[in-house]
Amino acid sequence: MPVALEVYDESTTGDRGEPIVLEFLTEEITIRELIRERVYQEVQDFNLKMAQQPVFRGLVQPTDAEQTLNGYKLKTARAIDWQRQFDMAIQAFEQSRILVLVNDRQAETLEERVTIAPGTTVSFLKLVPLVGG
Known part of the structure; x- marks a missing residue:
């Protein structure tokens, strides 16, 4: 039976977006699997509703x-390749442009294991480079 996990996007100001529900086949996953499922799901959702939802x-x-x-608005309407998005997300995690917080603790590696249990909280925090000089 699949295990559901709610994940959130958070900002550095503490604002939290709507939950994204992901399903996994096991209660223990890696950060890599978490990112893969999230990216796969959001790309699939976009590709299915592309005509009604251009962003x-x-x-x-x-x-x-x-x-x-x-x-993000595509310059030309097209389906998005989930594998390419996944590769970019992994690179962003490795370069600390995306942080994954599990129960308010920052995940350090892609192979770090997460146990999905009642009350498990997962947040994605996108860091934006400062502009100026």
Whole structure:
């Protein structure tokens, strides 16, 4: 029986977005599996509803898209490749541009294990580089 986990996007100000519900086949997963499932689900959802929802609300910005207030708008309407998005998300995690917080503790590696239990909280925090000089 699949195990459900709610994950959230958070900002550095503490604002929390709507929950994203992910399902896993086991109660123990790695951070890599968590990121993979999240990216796969959000890309699948976008590709199915592309005509009604032209803005992609995802973990990382797709190639050939511009950032908008509520996500990323593709310059040309097209399906998004989940594997490419996953690769970019992994790279962002490895470069500390995306932090994964599990029960308010920062995950350090992609192979770190997470046990999904009642009350488990997972947040994704996107860090934005400062602009200036």
